[in-house]
Amino acid sequence: MSTVFYSVIKILITAVLVFLISEIAKRYSLVAGVLASLPLISILAMIWLYIEKRDTELISTLSHDIFLMVIPSLVFFIAMPIFLRWMKNFYFSLLISGLLTSGAYALWLLLLKRIRK
Numbered sequence: 001m002s003t004v005f006y007s008v009i010k011i012l013i014t015a016v017l018v019f020l021i022s023e024i025a026k027r028y029s030l031v032a033g034v035l036a037s038l039p040l041i042s043i044l045a046m047i048w049l050y051i052e053k054r055d056t057e058l059i060s061t062l063s064h065d066i067f068l069m070v071i072p073s074l075v076f077f078i079a080m081p082i083f084l085r086w087m088k089n090f091y092f093s094l095l096i097s098g099l100l101t102s103g104a105y106a107l108w109l110l111l112l113k114r115i116r117k
Contacts, residue, residue, distance in 0.1 A: 010048055014041065042066050068112065072104035 017040055025032035046059050079100045083093035 010044075014044060017041075017044075039066070069105070069108075072108040073101065075104040076101040 021032050021035050024035065042063075046062060049059055049062065050056070076097050079097040080093055083096050084090065087093055
């Protein structure tokens with residue numbers, strides 16, 4: 001399989017999943033929430049990585065690192081509904097939640113760096 005074709009397939013599968021979840025969310029928010037909370041992108045990344053490298057140690061490391069990064073990502077899901085209720089402005093709430101999450105990632109990475117020494 002050519003590299004370009006394989007890349008296009010990876011992009012299409014990932015895009016279709018995001019599209020389907022956003023369409024389901026229009027009618028069934030909880031179902032979309034369950035689907036979005038599944039580590040579908042992580043699983044796909046592991047599948048693509050395994051197909052390309054056949055390196056289970058690399059996948060194990062990726063899985064561990066994904067787990068570590070779940071904690072600061074929760075800041076977004078806490079902040080977003082708070083700002084939406086408070087300000088009623090989607091884009092501003094998205095921006096502020098994204099900035100807070102970025103800060104949480106930065107602090108988390110600093111903490112991990114100190115712990116790992």
